[in-house]
Amino acid sequence: EAGVAQSPRYKIIEKRQSVAFWCNPISGHATLYWYQQILGQGPKLLIQFQNNGVVDDSQLPKDRFSAERLKGVDSTLKIQPAKLEDSAVYLCASSPLRGMNTEAFFGQGTRLTVV
Amino acid sequence: DAKTTQPPSMDCAEGRAANLPCNHSTISGNEYVYWYRQIHSQGPQYIIHGLKNNETNEMASLIITEDRKSSTLILPHATLRDTAVYYCIVRVVDANTGNQFYFGTGTSLTVIP
Numbered sequence A: 001e002a003g004v005a006q007s008p009r010y011k012i013i014e015k016r017q018s019v020a021f022w023c024n025p026i027s028g029h030a031t032l033y034w035y036q037q038i039l040g041q042g043p044k045l046l047i048q049f050q051n052n053g054v055v056d057d058s059q060l061p062k063d064r065f066s067a068e069r070l071k072g073v074d075s076t077l078k079i080q081p082a083k084l085e086d087s088a089v090y091l092c093a094s095s096p097l098r099g100m101n102t103e104a105f106f107g108q109g110t111r112l113t114v115v
Numbered sequence B: 001d002a003k004t005t006q007p008p009s010m011d012c013a014e015g016r017a018a019n020l021p022c023n024h025s026t027i028s029g030n031e032y033v034y035w036y037r038q039i040h041s042q043g044p045q046y047i048i049h050g051l052k053n054n055e056t057n058e059m060a061s062l063i064i065t066e067d068r069k070s071s072t073l074i075l076p077h078a079t080l081r082d083t084a085v086y087y088c089i090v091r092v093v094d095a096n097t098g099n100q101f102y103f104g105t106g107t108s109l110t111v112i113p
Helices: none
Strands: A005-007 A010-013 A019-024 A031-037 A044-050 A053-056 A065-068 A075-079 A088-095 A110-114 B009-013 B018-023 B032-038 B045-050 B061-064 B070-075 B084-094 B098-102 B107-112
Touching: A005 A088, A010 A019, A019 A088, A019 A110, A031 A075, A031 B098, A044 A065, A044 A075, A044 B098, A075 A088, B009 B018, B018 B032, B018 B084, B018 B107, B032 B061, B045 B061, B045 B070, B070 B084
Parallel strands: A010 A110, B009 B107
Antiparallel strands: A005 A019, A019 A075, A031 A044, A031 A088, A044 A053, A065 A075, A088 A110, B018 B070, B032 B045, B032 B084, B061 B070, B084 B098, B084 B107
């Protein structure tokens, strides 16, 4: 089966500019996650969707970050305006809604550099 | 917040077993232990998971202590391609949010020729 697709793979922007990342999860997966991974750290959950609704955005810096998942399929994560500390890899993951053996499948990530 | 603690780094000789420990002393009864690994510039890759019984698959074995407060991931014959950061994760299941995967800082495993 096709995996989680993310684009772009790399992005370089200047601070105060805006940027958007796109994610297409595995077909049929109701849950979609966005993680931020700063160099040398583990991934940090930013926001979680179930279908097209947000179920957890407690770690999302809402003054500059936004995300949507229209129609409950693909999703976009936006940063506006970007700061230097936003330089990181942004990972998208998806999983089925329920099940004992549920695992999260990750995309390759988008590496953002803010200069 | 991460519910696990792991040593920051470990070395293992090629061909030997790699044993990666993890502490999860606050784990709840219905929370599963998951292991993922991340090779440089790639997304995390699922390895194995378990609740209370030991588990084995084609990649690794997972040993969970009887009190479930710690576990060990075993790579039986480490190869150079196993060099990666290994994350031990507790999967939280919440009635409102569903499944959530919280990562700690992981263990950087280096397999030495």
